[in-house]
Amino acid sequence: PQWCYPLNMHHGEATCYSPRGGSYRSSLGTRCEFSCDRGYRLIGQRSVQCLLSRRWTGTAYCRQIRCYTLPTVMHGSYQCSAGMQLDSHCDYACLPGYHLEGDRSRMCMEDGRWSGSEPVCVDIEPPKMQCPESRERIAEPGKLTATIYWDPPRAKDSADGIIKRVTLRGPEPGSEFPEGEHVIRYTVYDQTYNRASCKFIVRVQVRRCPVLKPPQHGSLSCTSAGNNYGATCEYECDGGYERQGAPSRVCLSSRHWSGSQPTCVAMQINVDVNSAGSLLDQFYEKRRLLIISAPDPSNRYYKMQNAMLQQAACGLDLRHITIIELVGLPPHEVGRVREHKLAASIIEELRQFLLVTRSHFNMVLVDKEGVDRERYIEPVTPDELFTYVDTYLLSSQESARRELNRDMCE
CATH class of the missing domain: 2.10.70.10 (Complement Module, domain 1)
Known part of the structure; x- marks a missing residue:
């Protein structure tokens, strides 16, 4: 007979042992052991016994085994x-x-x-970036540099697309770059400081013309580097020489100079003039004049001065000094500039204009502006004369050239 209620285990099994035999599952004194199917866990008593009170000593049931819900994973x-x-x-x-x-x-x-x-x-992947392309530019006319612009690199993080920081090694866009090759580097960082780098090249080319040489008996002054595209070179001739040809030349983008090379030819002195003023005008801003006057060619001061000046012809020419001689008394008076003879009327006007007497040896030094700068009543050595000219009469340009050619006469 059934003494306790029959045991039923959902998703499990109750194995019972009765004193009356195996066919009795709920008689008095029966002991039952519980077990659950796989995937279920036993909750309650592992074994129970049917008591006189017609109740089991406990209960149990099988609960499905479940794990906790997994948390979400960021990213x-x-x-x-x-x-x-x-x-x-x-x-x-x-x-x-x-x-x-x-x-x-x-x-x-x-x-x-x-x-x-x-x-x-x-996030361990570096950002993706696209660097600007390398570029080459020609230096601007008259300059040795080029202003170069570019757009910063396009960068995007491979994870969230966010770029934390961008650094640049090199000049900023819009800078002036000198001649040569320049490496520009960019580095970008994402939020976890993964980085990506790229570089590109900026080349600046200076177009150059062949180096010009100054003409003989002349000089050359150029802008910028002297032979780069856009540079202008101006020609000047030494005192006593006149330029024939264009005063300046420009270096073109084709790497050729405009025009042709001018020359410096010896100044032509015209003595067939109507006045002393016309004669002196030919030397204005070109040559200095040393007027030597003596009452007679045999005058010892005159002979002494002539001998010294003949030995210093190079130094005179270097300092742009032309000698005018007025020697003798009328009607045998002689005036000459180099090998050119002067008319008697011109000699007279020169004496009156420069206050040069016939009665004794005397000299007048006239600068390039026609100003009477120094007078001598006795012969002077070339060194004394040159020291005075170098100290007081030379322009800054002449001084620079004088320094450059200081040993030329030696």
């Missing part, structure tokens, strides 16, 4: 084969640009815990 996700149930496999994956660190898969175990540990998605 990733997971997918489970059977939810949170036993033996369910959950596979993890990260968003593009992120790398999974930890267990890729976890399984729900019989103790209700997940195997392994929670993985994380980390």
Whole structure:
């Protein structure tokens, strides 16, 4: 007979042992042991006994084994084969640009815990960037530099698209670059300080013409570097020489000079003039004049001065000094400039204009502006004369050239 109520275990089994025999499952004194199917956990008494009071000594039931819900993964996700149930496999994956660190898969175990540990998605990929293209420019006319612009590189993080910082090694866009090759480097950092770098080349080319040489008996002054595109070179002739040809030349983009090379030819002195003023005008801003006067060619001061000046012809020419001689008394008076003889009327006008007497030896030094600068009543050595000219009469340009050619006469 049934003494206690029959035991029923959902998702499990009750194994009973009765003193009356195996066919009795709920008679007085029967002992039953409980077990659960796989995937279920026993809750309550593991074994019970049917008492005289017609009740069992306890109860039990089988509860399905479930693992806790897995937390969400930042920058990733997971997918489970059977939810949170036993033996369910959950596979993890990260968003593009992120790398999974930890267990890729976890399984729900019989103790209700997940195997392994929670993985994380980390950003370890560098940003993607596109650098500006290398570029080459021609230096601007008259300059040795070029102003070069470019757009900063386009960069995007492979994970979240966010760029934290951009650094530049090299000049900023819009800077002036000198001649040569320049490397520009950019580095970008994402939020986790992964970095990507790129570089490009900036080349500046200076177009140059052949180096010009100054003409004989002349000089050359150029702008900028002297032979770069846009440079202008101006020609000047030494005192006593006149330029024939264009006063200046320009270096063209074709690497050729405009025009042709001018020449410096010896100044032509015209003595067939109507007045002393016309004669002196020919020397204005070109030559200095040393007027030597003596009452007679045999005058010892005159002979002494002539001998010294003949030995210093190079120094006189270097300092742009032309000698005018007025020697003798009328009607045998002689005036000459180099090999050119002067008319008697011109000699007279010169004497009156410069206050040069016939009665004794005397000299007058006239500068390039026609100003009477120094007078002598006795012969002077070339060194004394040259020292005075170098100290007081030379322009800054002449001084520079004088320094350059200081040993020429030696």
